[in-house]
Amino acid sequence: MSKKDIREPKKRIEVNMKQIAEIFDVSIVTVSKALNDKDGVGDELREKIKQKAEELGYRVNIAARSLKTRKSYNIGILIANRYVESQESYYFSISSEIVKRLNTEGYSGIIEILLSEDEERLILPNMYNEQKVDGLIVLGQLEEDYLKKLETIDIPLLYMDFYVSFSNADSIVIDNFFSSYEVTHLLIEKGHERIGFVGNISSTSSIQDRFLGFYKALLENHLPLNNDYIISDRDGLGKLIDFNLPSNMPTAFVANCDQTAYKLIKKLKEGNYKVPEEVSVVSFDNSIFSTISEPQITTIDNNIKQMVETASKIIVKKIKNPKLTYGRIFIKGKTIIRDSTKIRLGNNL
Amino acid sequence: MSKKDIREPKKRIEVNMKQIAEIFDVSIVTVSKALNDKDGVGDELREKIKQKAEELGYRVNIAARSLKTRKSYNIGILIANRYVESQESYYFSISSEIVKRLNTEGYSGIIEILLSEDEERLILPNMYNEQKVDGLIVLGQLEEDYLKKLETIDIPLLYMDFYVSFSNADSIVIDNFFSSYEVTHLLIEKGHERIGFVGNISSTSSIQDRFLGFYKALLENHLPLNNDYIISDRDGLGKLIDFNLPSNMPTAFVANCDQTAYKLIKKLKEGNYKVPEEVSVVSFDNSIFSTISEPQITTIDNNIKQMVETASKIIVKKIKNPKLTYGRIFIKGKTIIRDSTKIRLGNNL
DNA sequence: CTGAAAGCGCTTACAG
DNA sequence: CTGAAAGCGCTTACAG
Numbered sequence: 129m130s131k132k133d134i135r136e137p138k139k140r141i142e143v144n145m146k147q148i149a150e151i152f153d154v155s156i157v158t159v160s161k162a163l164n165d166k167d168g169v170g171d172e173l174r175e176k177i178k179q180k181a182e183e184l185g186y187r188v189n190i191a192a193r194s195l196k197t198r199k200s201y202n203i204g205i206l207i208a209n210r211y212v213e214s215q216e217s218y219y220f221s222i223s224s225e226i227v228k229r230l231n232t233e234g235y236s237g238i239i240e241i242l243l244s245e246d247e248e249r250l251i252l253p254n255m256y257n258e259q260k261v262d263g264l265i266v267l268g269q270l271e272e273d274y275l276k277k278l279e280t281i282d283i284p285l286l287y288m289d290f291y292v293s294f295s296n297a298d299s300i301v302i303d304n305f306f307s308s309y310e311v312t313h314l315l316i317e318k319g320h321e322r323i324g325f326v327g328n329i330s331s332t333s334s335i336q337d338r339f340l341g342f343y344k345a346l347l348e349n350h351l352p353l354n355n356d357y358i359i360s361d362r363d364g365l366g367k368l369i370d371f372n373l374p375s376n377m378p379t380a381f382v383a384n385c386d387q388t389a390y391k392l393i394k395k396l397k398e399g400n401y402k403v404p405e406e407v408s409v410v411s412f413d414n415s416i417f418s419t420i421s422e423p424q425i426t427t428i429d430n431n432i433k434q435m436v437e438t439a440s441k442i443i444v445k446k447i448k449n450p451k452l453t454y455g456r457i458f459i460k461g462k463t464i465i466r467d468s469t470k471i472r473l474g475n476n477l
Numbered sequence: 478m479s480k481k482d483i484r485e486p487k488k489r490i491e492v493n494m495k496q497i498a499e500i501f502d503v504s505i506v507t508v509s510k511a512l513n514d515k516d517g518v519g520d521e522l523r524e525k526i527k528q529k530a531e532e533l534g535y536r537v538n539i540a541a542r543s544l545k546t547r548k549s550y551n552i553g554i555l556i557a558n559r560y561v562e563s564q565e566s567y568y569f570s571i572s573s574e575i576v577k578r579l580n581t582e583g584y585s586g587i588i589e590i591l592l593s594e595d596e597e598r599l600i601l602p603n604m605y606n607e608q609k610v611d612g613l614i615v616l617g618q619l620e621e622d623y624l625k626k627l628e629t630i631d632i633p634l635l636y637m638d639f640y641v642s643f644s645n646a647d648s649i650v651i652d653n654f655f656s657s658y659e660v661t662h663l664l665i666e667k668g669h670e671r672i673g674f675v676g677n678i679s680s681t682s683s684i685q686d687r688f689l690g691f692y693k694a695l696l697e698n699h700l701p702l703n704n705d706y707i708i709s710d711r712d713g714l715g716k717l718i719d720f721n722l723p724s725n726m727p728t729a730f731v732a733n734c735d736q737t738a739y740k741l742i743k744k745l746k747e748g749n750y751k752v753p754e755e756v757s758v759v760s761f762d763n764s765i766f767s768t769i770s771e772p773q774i775t776t777i778d779n780n781i782k783q784m785v786e787t788a789s790k791i792i793v794k795k796i797k798n799p800k801l802t803y804g805r806i807f808i809k810g811k812t813i814i815r816d817s818t819k820i821r822l823g824n825n826l
Numbered sequence: 827c828t829g830a831a832a833g834c835g836c837t838t839a840c841a842g
Numbered sequence: 843c844t845g846a847a848a849g850c851g852c853t854t855a856c857a858g
Contacts, residue, residue: 142631144851154828155830156851156853161827164853166853173827190549191549193853194540241573257537260551507844519844522843544835
């Protein structure tokens, strides 16, 4: 790295309210009121002050405001490191949507990645320890103990994409249960009676809920839950593992995520099953895997926009009134019909 | 949204330096020095103060410190909206790596998405207008006029993944030119003489540089640049378009990115060309497209870790000493050999 | 409609 | 080693 001292440091003088006040021979209070659209300034004066501020490139000193109001006007987004290690994490797009949304509400978003060792040692986020944030959105499940520790903090907290049983912390979650119920119903309506589920049903609460919604649809239609049709796709730590097709094949599968559906379809094709002619497949997430697959996969879009919008509104409201609680809010997904599902005509393969 | 007022607001009293000072009957100055590891406090007293602070859950009031030191201890990361609209944007992993890295340097990262209309209307980022950041990393090329406007601001600026010709702003960029040169060389060493390039060479500077590195390797080896072998893969706005294989086929292709290589391989297979037996393919980015392709694609990994590390160090140094300039820093990629490249044996297809 | 006064919680330069 | 004093730039409650 070669360092050159060619450029002069830019000499843009920071202007403050005092300077503007002096220009118009008024008090700082008046300038403050004018710039913040508060009562107590004449319309004409207010306009002149605003215009001059613009002209001089005045920028509010947020630190001074923060010191007084005890608000940072920042909201933290905490994501465990393990969720951002894959380049395809859908938490990325969620967090960028949140950040965008928060901006429209007058907040900035500070993203912090929680390292595994800090999670284990129950170290609170830096952004909290330095009082840089007025509220915290936790994106993705964390260790139980860590969450307990988090719940002792004195700023509003909002969980996103997970919830904690027996806790009354506020959560925004995808309505996995109902979405899965609906999409399984769709298969049943198309005439499918032997339907499998691919996913480790004891791995995460979201997979479990998807399984239970699937099961509910079976129950309601008096269809059997065949244990051979429940195929695990990952180990206890969530790492995807290889799996085999059942020997007695169903005519349709509900896969717990697109990536697993993608793999499943590959296996089906290798086993000379035609998708969707012989076997239909549906899955969740509307991720890239659902569109690069052949055929493209019918999937549930998680409705990120709505999740983000709701989450942003709630955290802001909670900051303004810390007494508010919302409990668990479920956001229903949207089914996106593609080419991996088909009406079941015959009775057997 | 149902609101319930069940929970009492948490009553954790915020403790400040004054309170700690009173406990030990010392001055606030002493507490400040102790907690910040500054000279002027006895070792024993320092330890006692630190311990008590920990015990009481003392958190520094960053706003107060900021007001005094004129530093926010935040660094902004600005990304144009168009770069985060695709779920697979590799700017996501870059930004989360930056955020992680900044944390180890004592900074928080504020991410802001620059909306197209703000870019057009030359609206500076909120985080800048509110003095929330000490420096700004711009991730991905922005409109020329916007960059000009940005360069008038009074905080350190660092461009990442692009540079501006005729500007002496500091940039961290992938060494597209040399990486491309190297990988083309690799093909030539394997005996390939007719090599094509897939990419719109007037679309972005990075594609252009990749093309020029490719061309340099041809020149050095006295190989012809066949115009029919240069295939555009996107329109002027960067949107991927369909393309056709040349009638007279090369034995190898350098594709400007994995996604295009993925498409190319699909087309080759459809045209009954075997990859890599008949046609070799290399590309750039080491993205998901390089591993989901069959065969998996030999690609250049952009060495994000090193880019991020360098970028973080530089912006922090520039904040501490605004006079420092670094110019353009090139980070070389790492070639990842996979299955899409093969020694060329015969002379013709 | 306007402003004087107080104060938010630190840090820094200086004196002892 | 210790601390009194000043001050960073705002906002707020209050008085006029």
